[in-house]
Amino acid sequence: MAAPRTPPARLSGVMVPAPIQDLEALRALTALFKEQRNRNLDTIGVAVDLILLFRELRVEQESLLTAFRCGLQFLGNIASRNEDSQSIVWLHAFPELFVAYSSMILFTSLNPERMKELEENLNIAIDVIDAHQKHPESEWPFLIITDHFLKNPELVEAMYAKLSHQERVTLLDIIIAKIVGDEPLTKDDIPVFLCHAELMASAFVDQCKIVLKLTSDQHTDDEEVLATIRLLDVLCEMTANTELLGYLQVFPGLLERVIDVLRLIHVAGQDTTNIFSTSGCMRAEGDVSNMAEGFKSHLIRLLGNLCYKNKDNQDKVNELDGIPLILDSCNIDDSNPFLTQWVVYAIRNLTEDNSENQDFIAKMEDQGLADASLLKKIGFEVEKRGEKLILKSTSDTPQP
Known part of the structure; x- marks a missing residue:
């Protein structure tokens, strides 16, 4: 029995030019698979490495798929009715090869017409989400979602309704990655993401108050709450995109619901000691204590975005x-x-070119309802000019 080798390192998934200058070497490997398909166990690890390497090659697709097929046939034959070879195949090939190969075939086969068929077979689409959730190191499920699923708002809406809460979090994380990625959304992406924005905003308006479940110790790891929190994260990133901002600024009920939830968690954190209570000490960087980490910050960030240049x-x-x-x-x-x-950020956007809001904050300070030191801390001060109170920005940099 051949000694198991150390599994190969994960491949990056970045499509780079192959060192193979023509198809002859690929054809030779294909022929080798055919010759060796019933031979010894020593070739299993090498075969798996080669099959994984095929993903990196920029060669004509038909020849690549032929090599894939022969390589997999070799592994299937050598593992048939042989427990020793089955163990070695599993050691070297699971899970990367199983996830990567099936996902690659789906990725290369999908087109707009076939996407319609996928809408009628949502379980397959959901399986792709599940594959990415369980094997995030495999790039093919991610590419299927970003390059195919997210271009079809009807599929996303239908799929979102059937996803588990954990799967929703996975999908929402991918949407965030797409929005904040190195490549900005294209003109073709914007109409599609406006549809996604409608779905995300509608879901948040309907579900956001569910975060109050976190005031109970029994729900501090509730997956439904986590999915709702991730909706807020998506909306923050969407409203940071000027092409999507205008639509969300006028989305019915969104602004009102954000204020409602901010008030509810603010009061809840003051009434009793719970996950929303203020803790006046700073933890070490990267130390996350609960799923509500940053929730209030993101609510205020979203309010600031929604008020940006919007009277x-x-x-x-x-x-x-x-x-x-x-x-x-x-x-x-x-x-x-x-x-x-x-x-x-929110106060600046609320007061920009808005004298009524400026006067309101100035009167709050004059009546003792707003702490002057707090206003100075965030970069404002109130100046009295005759009988009028003026809120103005200080030259000092706001303190963190």
């Missing part, structure tokens, strides 16, 4: 008593990194 939303936040709520949230909180910075 109607600026006024609406004031009408809903959102300004005192935002100012009252400006505390050192180890569960909400960068909270002060997002408060600064």
Whole structure:
């Protein structure tokens, strides 16, 4: 029996030019697989390495698939009715080869017409999400989702309704990765992502209050809550994109619901000690204590985005008593990194070219409802000019 070799290192998945200058070497490997398909066990590890390497080659597709097929046939034949060879194949090939090969075939076979068939077979699409969730190191499921699924809003909507909460988190993480990736969304992407934005905003408006379950110790790891929190993360990134911002700024009920949830968790954190209570010490970088990490910060970030150069939303936040709520949230909180910075950002967007909101904050300070030191901390001060109070930005850099 051949001694098992150390499994090969994971391949990067980046399609790089192959050192093979023509197809002759690939054809030779294919022939070798055919000759060796019933031979000794020593070739199993080498065969798996070669099959995985095929993913990196930029060669004509038919020849590549032929080599894949012969390589897999070799592994299938050599493992047939032989426990020793089965063990070695499993050692070298699982899970990378099983996930990569089936996903690669699906990726290369999909086109707009076949995507319609996939809409009628949602279980296959959901299996791809599940494959990425379980094997994130395999790039093919990720590429299927980003290059095919996310270009079909009807499929995403139908699939989202049937995904488990954990699978939803996986899909939402991929959407975030697509939005913030090195390659910006293209003109063709924008109409599709506007549809995704509608789905995300609608789901958040409907489900966001479920985060209050976290006030109970019994729900501190609730997957449904985590999926809702991830919706907020997606909306923050979407509203940071100027092509998507305008649509979400006028989405019915979104601004109001964000203020509602901010108020509810703010009050809940003050009433009893729970996951939303402020902790006035800073943890070491990278130390995440709970799934609500950054939730309040992101609510305020989203409010700031929704109010960016939008007078109607600026006024609406004031009408809903959102300004005192935002100012009252400006505390050192180890569960909400960068909270002060997002408060600064939100207040600046709320007061930009909006004299009513500026006057409101100035009067709050004059009446003792807003701490002057707090305003200075976030980069503002109130100046009295005769009988009028003026809120102005200080020259000092806001303190973190």
